Amino acid sequence: MRTLTGITLLKTHTLVGALEILSTLDKVQPIAGGTDLIPLIREVESKSTHFIDIYSIKELNGIYEESDSIIIGSTTTHSQLLSSKTVSEKIPALHDACSLIGSIQIRNRGTIGGNLCNASPAADSAPPLLVHDAEVNVSSLSKNQWMPLEEFFKGPKISALKSDELLIGIKVPISGNGCSAFKRIGRRKSFTLSIVNAAAFVERDGDSIKNLRLSIGSVAPTPLRMKKVEKEFIGSKLNHQTLTEIGQACSGQVNPIDDVRGTAEYRRDISSVLIKRALIEAWSRTGGK
Amino acid sequence: MIFELNGVNVIAELTTTVTLLDLLRTDFGLTSVKKGCEQGECGACTVLLDGMPVCSCLVLAPQVEGKRVTTIEGLSENPLMKELRDAFMENGAVQCGFCTPGMLLSSFALLRDNRHPTEDEVKVAIEGNICRCTGYVKIIEAILDAAEKISPD
Numbered sequence: 001m002r003t004l005t006g007i008t009l010l011k012t013h014t015l016v017g018a019l020e021i022l023s024t025l026d027k028v029q030p031i032a033g034g035t036d037l038i039p040l041i042r043e044v045e046s047k048s049t050h051f052i053d054i055y056s057i058k059e060l061n062g063i064y065e066e067s068d069s070i071i072i073g074s075t076t077t078h079s080q081l082l083s084s085k086t087v088s089e090k091i092p093a094l095h096d097a098c099s100l101i102g103s104i105q106i107r108n109r110g111t112i113g114g115n116l117c118n119a120s121p122a123a124d125s126a127p128p129l130l131v132h133d134a135e136v137n138v139s140s141l142s143k144n145q146w147m148p149l150e151e152f153f154k155g156p157k158i159s160a161l162k163s164d165e166l167l168i169g170i171k172v173p174i175s176g177n178g179c180s181a182f183k184r185i186g187r188r189k190s191f192t193l194s195i196v197n198a199a200a201f202v203e204r205d206g207d208s209i210k211n212l213r214l215s216i217g218s219v220a221p222t223p224l225r226m227k228k229v230e231k232e233f234i235g236s237k238l239n240h241q242t243l244t245e246i247g248q249a250c251s252g253q254v255n256p257i258d259d260v261r262g263t264a265e266y267r268r269d270i271s272s273v274l275i276k277r278a279l280i281e282a283w284s285r286t287g288g289k
Numbered sequence: 290m291i292f293e294l295n296g297v298n299v300i301a302e303l304t305t306t307v308t309l310l311d312l313l314r315t316d317f318g319l320t321s322v323k324k325g326c327e328q329g330e331c332g333a334c335t336v337l338l339d340g341m342p343v344c345s346c347l348v349l350a351p352q353v354e355g356k357r358v359t360t361i362e363g364l365s366e367n368p369l370m371k372e373l374r375d376a377f378m379e380n381g382a383v384q385c386g387f388c389t390p391g392m393l394l395s396s397f398a399l400l401r402d403n404r405h406p407t408e409d410e411v412k413v414a415i416e417g418n419i420c421r422c423t424g425y426v427k428i429i430e431a432i433l434d435a436a437e438k439i440s441p442d
C-alpha cells in the first residue's frame with residue numbers, strides 16, 4: 001500500500017468553513033473530483049501538505065436556471081452537466097464537450113470547476129464557456145467577485161485564483177436565439193486530452209451571421225477567443241467561401257507549440273478545420289443551411 | 290471513518306492518506322479491485338460509488354465517508370450481475386480476467402439504468418475499461434446478450 005506522502009485531507013460541509021481554512025492555513029489546496037490532482041500528486045512531490053475536500057459542500061453543486069442566465073456550481077460533475085436538459089438546450093457546446101471528456105468513470109467524478117481551475121490550455125469545458133461569454137465567481141473570506149472567464153486564464157496551468165480563493169460558480173448568460181457547438185481532436189476518440197478543441201456560437205439572420213463568437217483551445221498558453229475574426233465576419237453571409245476565410249483567419253490567430261500530442265504545424269491546420277466544423281454544426285442547430 | 294461497503298456499514302482506521310483502491314485491497318482484502326495504471330486510464334480499479342462507476346485509484350479514502358461503495362463481491366447474488374457473469378463466460382469475454390471485475394461493474398451500471406442499450410451505448414459504457422486480451426468484441430457481445438436475457442423482447 002502506498003501512502004500519499006505528507007498529505008492530509010481536511011473536510012468541511014460549508015463554503016464558509018472551506019474559505020476559513022484556506023485563509024488561515026498555509027499550504028492547503030482544494031480538491032474536488034481529484035481526477036487532475038491525484039495523478040499529479042503521485043508523480044511529483046506535491047507542494048501542498050493539506051487538501052481541503054470541497055466535493056461534499058452542497059452549496060457548490062448544481063445547475064440553476066435564472067431569468068437571464070444559467071448558474072453552474074463549481075463541483076457540478078461532467079455527468080450531471082451531460083444529463084441536464086437546461087445545458088443541452090441552452091449551452092449545447094458544453095453538452096458536446098461533456099460527452100467527450102474522459103470516460104464515464106472520469107465524468108462521474110471530474111467537475112467543471114476542477115477543469116477550469118486546472119487551467120490546462122486543452123480543458124474541454126473552456127471553449128464552450130468562452131463562446132457563451134461565461135463569467136466565473138471567485139471568492140475568499142473577504143471578497144466575492146465576478147470576472148469574465150477569459151480573464152480567469154493566465155497561462156498554462158495558471159489561473160487568476162489566489163491561494164485563499166475558491167471558484168464558486170459559473171454564470172452563462174442566456175443569449176437570444178443563437179446556438180453553439182464544440183468539436184475536438186484527440187489521440188483516441190474521447191479519453192485523452194484534446195490536441196485541439198474548438199467551439200462556435202452563432203446567431204443567424206436569414207443566411208447572414210448576426211452574431212459570432214469563436215474559441216480554440218490547446219493552441220496557445222490559454223484557451224483563446226477569436227475576437228478579431230468574429231468582428232470581421234459579423235454581418236457576412238455564411239457560405240463556403242466565408243467558412244474557408246473564417247478558418248484561415250483563425251489559424252492566423254493561434255500560437256501553438258510542438259508537444260507529444262501534436263506538432264505546432266498540425267495544430268495550426270487542424271484549428272482551421274475544427275472551427276469550421278463547430279461553426280457548421282452551430283449554424284445548422286439554428287436551423288440554417 | 291464509517292462508510293457502507295457492499296451493503297454493510299464498516300469502519301476504516303485511516304492513519305495516513307491512501308486511495309480508496311489501496312484501502313479496499315489492503316484493509317478489506319477486496320482484491321477484485323485491480324491496481325493497473327493508477328492514473329484513471331485503465332478502469333481495472335472501477336467501483337460503484339453511490340451507484341456510479343468511478344476509478345477507485347482517483348478517490349482518496351476519506352472522501353467516501355458516509356457514502357456507499359460497491360464491488361463485485363457485493364453483487365454476487367444480484368440477478369443482473371449473475372446474468373452478466375454468465376454471459377461473459379458463455380461468450381468467452383474473459384481471458385486473463387484482469388479487466389473483468391471493472392468491466393462487469395461498468396456494464397452492470399449500464400444495464401441497471403438502460404435495459405435496452407444499443408451497441409454504441411455499450412461501447413460508451415466500457416470506454417473507461419481497457420482490456421489487453423479480448424479485443425472487446427466478445428465483451429460487447431456478452432453485454433448485449435445479458436441485456437437480451439434480462440428483458441427478452
Ligand SMILES: Cc1cc2nc3c(=O)[nH]c(=O)nc-3n(C[C@H](O)[C@H](O)[C@H](O)COP(=O)(O)OP(=O)(O)OC[C@H]3O[C@@H](n4cnc5c(N)ncnc54)[C@H](O)[C@@H]3O)c2cc1C
Pocket residue numbers: 029030031032033034035036037038039054074075100101102103106109110111112113114115116117118122123124125161165166167168190191192193194328329330
Ligand atoms: C483518464 C483521464 C481522462 C481525462 N480526459 C479529459 C478530457 O477528455 N478533457 C478534459 O478537459 N479533461 C480531461 N481530464 C482531466 C480532468 O478529468 C478534468 O479536468 C476534470 O474536470 C477535473 O476536475 P476535478 O474535479 O477532478 O479536479 P481536481 O483534480 O479536484 O482539481 C483540479 C485543480 O483545480 C483546483 N480546484 C478544483 N476545484 C476548485 C474550486 N472550486 N476552486 C478552486 N480551485 C479548485 C484543484 O486545487 C486542482 O488544482 C481527464 C483526466 C483523466 C484522469
Ligand code: FES
Pocket residue numbers: 323324325326327328329330331332333334335344345346347
Ligand atoms: S488503476 Fe485506476 S484506472 Fe487504472
Ligand code: FES
Pocket residue numbers: 382383384385386387388389419420421422423
Ligand atoms: S481479459 Fe485480460 S485484460 Fe481483459
